[in-house]
Amino acid sequence: MTIQLGMLAPLALRRMLAAIGALLMTTLVYLSAANAETLRVYVPSDPASVDPAFWGTSVDGYLMFNVLPRLATPAPGSEWKLELDAAESIDMSDPTKIKFKLKEGLQWANGYGELTAEDVKFSFERHLDENLGSYIAGEFDALDHVEVTGPYSGTIHLKYAAVPMWQSTLGWYGGTIISKKEAMENDGSLPVQVKATLGAYTFEEFSPGERMVLKADPNWHGPKPHFDEVILIPIADANAAEVAFAAGELDFLTSTASGPDQLREQYGDKANIDVLSSVDYTWLGLNAQHPSLADKRVRQAIQMGVDMETLLAASYEGMDVDAATGFAAPGMIGYRPASKVKYDPEAARALVSEAGAEGQTIELSYANFGARDTQAQVIQANLAEIGLNVELNAMDEATFWDVTAVKTPDRQLTLKAWFGNPEAMYGLQYFTEAEFEGWNWEGFDDPRYTELMNAAWEVADNQQRGDMYIEMQDIMEQSGSFLFVDNSPAVIVYKSDIEPGMLPDGRPMFYAFKKR
Amino acid sequence: MLRFCLHRIVLGFVIVILAISTLYVLVQAAPGDPIALMVGPRATPEMISALKERLGLDQPMPVQIFNFLTGVAQGDLGLDIKTRRPVIDEVLEQLPHTLVLILASVILAAGLGIPLGCYSALHQNSWADRLVGILSVSVIAVPSLIIAIYGMILFAVHLRWLPAIGLGERGNILDQLHHLIMPAIAVGIGWVGYLARLVRAAMLEVLNEDYITNARAFGLPERWITFRYALRIAVAPTITVLGIGVGYMLGSAVFAEIVFARPGIGKMMYDAVSVRNYPVTMGVVLASTILLVAATTVSDLINALIDPRIREAQE
Numbered sequence: 102m103t104i105q106l107g108m109l110a111p112l113a114l115r116r117m118l119a120a121i122g123a124l125l126m127t128t129l130v131y132l133s134a135a136n137a138e139t140l141r142v143y144v145p146s147d148p149a150s151v152d153p154a155f156w157g158t159s160v161d162g163y164l165m166f167n168v169l170p171r172l173a174t175p176a177p178g179s180e181w182k183l184e185l186d187a188a189e190s191i192d193m194s195d196p197t198k199i200k201f202k203l204k205e206g207l208q209w210a211n212g213y214g215e216l217t218a219e220d221v222k223f224s225f226e227r228h229l230d231e232n233l234g235s236y237i238a239g240e241f242d243a244l245d246h247v248e249v250t251g252p253y254s255g256t257i258h259l260k261y262a263a264v265p266m267w268q269s270t271l272g273w274y275g276g277t278i279i280s281k282k283e284a285m286e287n288d289g290s291l292p293v294q295v296k297a298t299l300g301a302y303t304f305e306e307f308s309p310g311e312r313m314v315l316k317a318d319p320n321w322h323g324p325k326p327h328f329d330e331v332i333l334i335p336i337a338d339a340n341a342a343e344v345a346f347a348a349g350e351l352d353f354l355t356s357t358a359s360g361p362d363q364l365r366e367q368y369g370d371k372a373n374i375d376v377l378s379s380v381d382y383t384w385l386g387l388n389a390q391h392p393s394l395a396d397k398r399v400r401q402a403i404q405m406g407v408d409m410e411t412l413l414a415a416s417y418e419g420m421d422v423d424a425a426t427g428f429a430a431p432g433m434i435g436y437r438p439a440s441k442v443k444y445d446p447e448a449a450r451a452l453v454s455e456a457g458a459e460g461q462t463i464e465l466s467y468a469n470f471g472a473r474d475t476q477a478q479v480i481q482a483n484l485a486e487i488g489l490n491v492e493l494n495a496m497d498e499a500t501f502w503d504v505t506a507v508k509t510p511d512r513q514l515t516l517k518a519w520f521g522n523p524e525a526m527y528g529l530q531y532f533t534e535a536e537f538e539g540w541n542w543e544g545f546d547d548p549r550y551t552e553l554m555n556a557a558w559e560v561a562d563n564q565q566r567g568d569m570y571i572e573m574q575d576i577m578e579q580s581g582s583f584l585f586v587d588n589s590p591a592v593i594v595y596k597s598d599i600e601p602g603m604l605p606d607g608r609p610m611f612y613a614f615k616k617r
Numbered sequence: 618m619l620r621f622c623l624h625r626i627v628l629g630f631v632i633v634i635l636a637i638s639t640l641y642v643l644v645q646a647a648p649g650d651p652i653a654l655m656v657g658p659r660a661t662p663e664m665i666s667a668l669k670e671r672l673g674l675d676q677p678m679p680v681q682i683f684n685f686l687t688g689v690a691q692g693d694l695g696l697d698i699k700t701r702r703p704v705i706d707e708v709l710e711q712l713p714h715t716l717v718l719i720l721a722s723v724i725l726a727a728g729l730g731i732p733l734g735c736y737s738a739l740h741q742n743s744w745a746d747r748l749v750g751i752l753s754v755s756v757i758a759v760p761s762l763i764i765a766i767y768g769m770i771l772f773a774v775h776l777r778w779l780p781a782i783g784l785g786e787r788g789n790i791l792d793q794l795h796h797l798i799m800p801a802i803a804v805g806i807g808w809v810g811y812l813a814r815l816v817r818a819a820m821l822e823v824l825n826e827d828y829i830t831n832a833r834a835f836g837l838p839e840r841w842i843t844f845r846y847a848l849r850i851a852v853a854p855t856i857t858v859l860g861i862g863v864g865y866m867l868g869s870a871v872f873a874e875i876v877f878a879r880p881g882i883g884k885m886m887y888d889a890v891s892v893r894n895y896p897v898t899m900g901v902v903l904a905s906t907i908l909l910v911a912a913t914t915v916s917d918l919i920n921a922l923i924d925p926r927i928r929e930a931q932e
Binding site: 146147148149150155157234290292293308309310311312334335336337338340341342344345347348349350351497498499 | 667668671699700701702707710711714766769770773774777780781782783784874875876877878879880881884885887888891892893
């Protein structure tokens with residue numbers, strides 16, 4: 102059989118055209134990949150759960166804020182404020198009824214349909230379901246039910262006025278709206294790699310221990326993010342993350358092991374370093390129910406005997422960290438400009454002597470984490486100077502929080518930190534007699550405090566509520582049961598050509614990141 | 618040989634059961650309530666009790682162990698109390714990464730350690746022998762964490778020859794191998810020195826045996842005597858040690874996986890223990906115990922294959 106050139110020509114032409122097409126496609130894909138901007142972010146761990154009912158790590162929060170919506174969400178910037186997110190409007194004129202109207206046409210990713218008021222109802226009411234076992238059920242104590250009044254509108258009915266709930270829960274992780282459809286496909290909760298996202302980014306990939314990949318969602322209702330892709334890289338050792346940053350393999354560090362001066366020296370002008378105050382709070386709790394601390398004079402002596410300036414300088418490598426003044430961090434309503442406790446070892450010694458407590462031994466328990474060990478040692482040294490002998494009891498995090506093993510009456514001094522929230526009531530609400538067996542390790546109970554707290558739930562005026570919080574924190578301090586230490590400063594590092602979009606405490610909002 | 622294999626496998630199985638039961642008790646006896654940690658500082662004691670009941674942690678210890686072993690037999694290791702995913706899925710996702718790292722480390726250790734030890738024995742008391750000796754002791758003495766951190770600073774930050782973190786690009790074998798170099802060196806370099814010393818000592822002993830002298834008397838080539846007769850016997854203890862070494866390398870893999878931000882069961886174990894994630898801790902312990910038992914069993918089988926005396930003694 103003879104094959105003629107004419108027979109080959111169409112075949113060859115087709116093949117050539119196909120090859121050119123494939124080459125063009127490859128080039129286009131390559132070019133688009135080359136143009137894609139990727140932000141590589143260090144995070145300390147894998148996520149535990151992006152389901153607001155079960156969140157447990159800071160990474161869960163980063164993901165919730167970047168891939169899932171709320172009615173209103175914290176806005177990037179230097180001040181704590183909420184901006185409307187999935188909601189088009191909110192009416193809070195009645196303190197027990199929050200009316201909302203959703204933006205129309207918001208679509209869940211991956212074909213999970215449109216966001217409706219049914220999703221909002223499901224997202225909030227599920228926390229009350231005992232079978233679900235939401236870890237944050239307590240935050241929804243005030244919720245009665247959510248009434249759906251239309252596809253995009255509804256009313257959140259509260260059992261009692263709970264104004265702080267708007268900021269502390271609905272405008273925070275607890276208020277995250279999830280797709281009812283996806284949750285129902287997963288026995289009522291979300292998988293770690295949520296598919297039905299509705300935010301600036303979709304959650305494209307989760308490789309445990311390796312990375313989480315977020316991709317810009319073209320359907321997002323907000324401004325187009327500068328970075329098309331964000332890769333979160335979990336590294337258990339912050340020192341290793343700092344080295345990886347120096348090697349050019351990371352662009353943004355959400356926390357560090359070294360202090361800012363050391364990092365500036367190491368990175369030079371290749372990096373910017375911000376030191377921000379978090380909303381978390383560390384304090385020394387003095388248990389008034391324990392015999393060794395039952396005398397208020399001893400507690401006040403301890404408050405006055407700790408040199409906070411030295412303690413902070415020692416624990417944060419000379420970083421300029423201000424002492425905390427209560428449970429409200431700077432920029433939050435209820436922030437106290439200054440503590441009323443002053444370092445006065447002479448007066449402290451006199452109080453110890455007056456109380457007949459010289460040479461008394463007191464146990465200080467703490468989770469040996471971060472700067473806590475240094476802080477405990479400074480406290481020990483300071484209190485030795487006023488005549489008190491402090492025994493340090495360092496524990497790992499899990500042992501320290503073992504509430505079922507150690508009851509409040511057995512605790513003495515505890516140095517601890519809680520996750521905070523831009524609403525001070527989030528933490529203040531636990532210091533009642535009812536929490537003696539729970540989280541009130543100070544055994545603190547004051548009728549005026551309780552009265553103010555109960556009243557503050559109903560006060561919509563921020564200024565007025567803030568004043569009440571200030572008085573509550575004054576009472577805490579005056580009781581001698583609290584010595585506020587710090588607001589866990591966060592050191593944030595990013596490449597100098599990046600302009601990060603962050604909440605006031607450094608939580609990244611990736612859609613607001615820009616390249617200089 | 619079949620009887621020998623069966624005997625080793627049954628023994629391995631018994632070791633796994635005993636080790637897991639003991640570790641279960643130890644893990645549970647550690648202070649710290651995982652449920653309290655899981656639900657955070659604000660959970661009520663009632664919520665903690667309810668979750669304990671749901672996870673079966675309120676049962677007596679023997680019941681918990683029985684339930685765990687029954688679950689293991691059915692391939693059910695429970696749910697991760699953090700992510701609520703099946704532990705078996707998480708372990709199977711992470712295990713291959715650790716296996717690759719350990720395999721690379723074993724190849725490095727055996728590939729360098731055995732020839733170096735052999736060379737040292739054949740050139741006893743030469744300057745090369747002394748140099749290998751000094752280097753061997755040096756690398757044995759330096760902890761893998763130090764090698765990992767300083768290796769990273771030198772090769773990733775200053776020289777930029779090797780990547781600092783991660784597994785490498787998906788589907789790109791070369792890139793993944795590139796990312797594997799430093800972790801494998803960090804885990805395996807100490808074993809290079811250890812094996813070199815071990816092989817040297819074993820070779821010197823074997824080279825003085827009568828049958829080697831006989832072989833030389835028969836005029837067999839020295840190369841043949843060395844590799845065919847001496848090394849084959851000298852390498853037997855090395856294989857046994859390497860089997861046990863897999864367990865030690867698992868320990869080093871924890872650091873390597875943390876420092877180089879690589880997934881794997883070492884890092885998974887570290888995370889799980891630090892937050893008292895019992896189901897994951899037990900799942901990882903089970904996987905690493907099986908890995909260790911499998912490695913020692915395989916090393917015994919290889920020894921039996923290359924040295925008939927071991928096989929015959931067992932039979």
